[in-house]
Amino acid sequence: xxxxxxxxxxxxxxxxxxxxxxxxxxxxxxxxxxxxxxxxxxxxxxxxxxxxxxxxxxxxxxxxxxxxxxxxxxxxxxxxxxxxxxxxxxxxxxxxxxxxxxxxxxxxxxxxx
Amino acid sequence: xxxxxxxxxxxxxxxxxxxxxxxxxxxxxxxxxxxxxxxxxxxxxxxxxxxxxxxxxxxxxxxxxxxxxxxxxxxxxxxxxxxxxxxxxxxxxxxxxxxxxxxxxxxxxxxxxxx
Numbered sequence: 001x002x003x004x005x006x007x008x009x010x011x012x013x014x015x016x017x018x019x020x021x022x023x024x025x026x027x028x029x030x031x032x033x034x035x036x037x038x039x040x041x042x043x044x045x046x047x048x049x050x051x052x053x054x055x056x057x058x059x060x061x062x063x064x065x066x067x068x069x070x071x072x073x074x075x076x077x078x079x080x081x082x083x084x085x086x087x088x089x090x091x092x093x094x095x096x097x098x099x100x101x102x103x104x105x106x107x108x109x110x111x112x113x
Numbered sequence: 114x115x116x117x118x119x120x121x122x123x124x125x126x127x128x129x130x131x132x133x134x135x136x137x138x139x140x141x142x143x144x145x146x147x148x149x150x151x152x153x154x155x156x157x158x159x160x161x162x163x164x165x166x167x168x169x170x171x172x173x174x175x176x177x178x179x180x181x182x183x184x185x186x187x188x189x190x191x192x193x194x195x196x197x198x199x200x201x202x203x204x205x206x207x208x209x210x211x212x213x214x215x216x217x218x219x220x221x222x223x224x225x226x227x228x
Contacts, residue, residue, distance in 0.1 A: 004155065032214055043117070043203050043219030044156075051214065088156070100169070101217070103155040 003027055006089055006104030015113050019076040023089035023104045026070065030091040030102070033065050035074045038086045038106065047087075048074070079111045115139055117220035119204050125226045128194060134223045136187040136204030143209040145187045146217065147179060150201040162187065163209060194227045201225070 006023045013019055021035075031052055036044035048063045050056045050072075056063045062075040072091075076083055089104040117138045126132050138145065147159040161169035162181040176198075178190040187204055201224050205217040 002155075006155075008153070041221065043205070043221050045219065046216045049214060049216070090156075100158060100161075101156075105153070105155050 001026055003102045004089065004091060004104045007107055008105045010108040010110060012110045012112060013079055015079060015081060015111055017079050017111070019079050019083070019109060019111075021074040021076075021087050021089075021107050021109070023072050023091075024070055025072070025091055025102075027091075027093070027102070028067075028070070029093040031094045032092045033063070033072050034090040034092075034101070035061075035063055036088045036090060038088060040085075044088055081111050081113050084110050117204060117206055117218050119202075119220035119223050121223060122221065123224045123226075125228065126191070126194065127228050128196070130194075131190070131192040133191065134189040134202055134204075134225075136189075136220055138185055138187075138204075138206040138218070138220075140206055140218060141208070142206035142218070143184050144207040144215075145181060145184070146205040146207070147187065147189055148203040148205065150203055150222070156203070159189075191225075194225075196227050199225055199227045 004025045034049040035047045037047045038044040053067045060077045064073045086106040088106040090101040120135045145162045149157045160179045180188040201222040203222045204220045207217045
C-alpha cells in the first residue's frame with residue numbers, strides 16, 4: 001500500500017464548477033498537509049497547508065483534513081481556466097529539520113471555458 | 114534573478130556522456146533538495162543538503178553525484194545514465210529557521226532525456 005494515494009485523473013470541468021480533489025494516507029504520524037499546484041513546464045508551488053485536522057480557507061480554495069479517516073481534500077469554488085494545472089498533495093510528520101515530504105501522484109485538472 | 118533557477122531547462126544525453134545540472138536559489142535559504150519527477154510516479158526525493166552538508170541520500174544510484182559548494186548553489190553530476198533516468202529533475206530550497214513549517218520553493222526543473 002502506498003503511503004499517499006491520489007487519483008491522477010485527468011479531471012475536466014466547465015468554468016464555474018466546484019472542484020473536489022482528494023488524497024488518502026496510511027501514516028497516522030503525518031501532521032502537516034500541503035497542496036501544491038504545478039503548471040505545465042513549471043515547478044510545484046505551495047497553494048495551502050494545514051497543520052493537524054480542520055479546515056483552512058483562502059479565497060476560492062478550501063483545504064480540509066480529516067485525520068480520523070486519513071483523508072484530505074482541496075475544494076476550488078468558481079473554478080477558472082487559470083486553475084488548469086496538476087494538483088499535488090504532500091504530507092510530513094513533525095520530526096526533524098528535513099521536512100521530508102511524502103507526495104501523491106498529482107491530479108491533472110482542466111477547467112474549460 | 115529571483116527564486117530558484119535551474120539550468121539547463123532541457124538536456125539530451127547519451128548513456129556514455131557526463132553532464133551536470135545546476136540549481137541556484139536567491140532566497141537566502143539553507144536547505145536544498147533534488148527531486149526526480151517521472152510520469153505516473155510521485156515526486157521522488159533524491160538528496161537533501163542542510164548548510165552545505167548532505168543530510169539525506171534516498172538510496173540514489175552512484176551515477177548521480179550531488180555537489181553543494183555553498184548554500185545558494187546545488188549541482189547534480191550525471192554519468193553513465195540509463196534511459197529510465199529520463200525525467201524532470203527539480204531543485205527546491207527551504208529556510209531552516211522561523212517555525213515548525215517551512216515551505217519548499219521549487220525551480221522550473223530540467224527535462225532530461227537519456228538516449
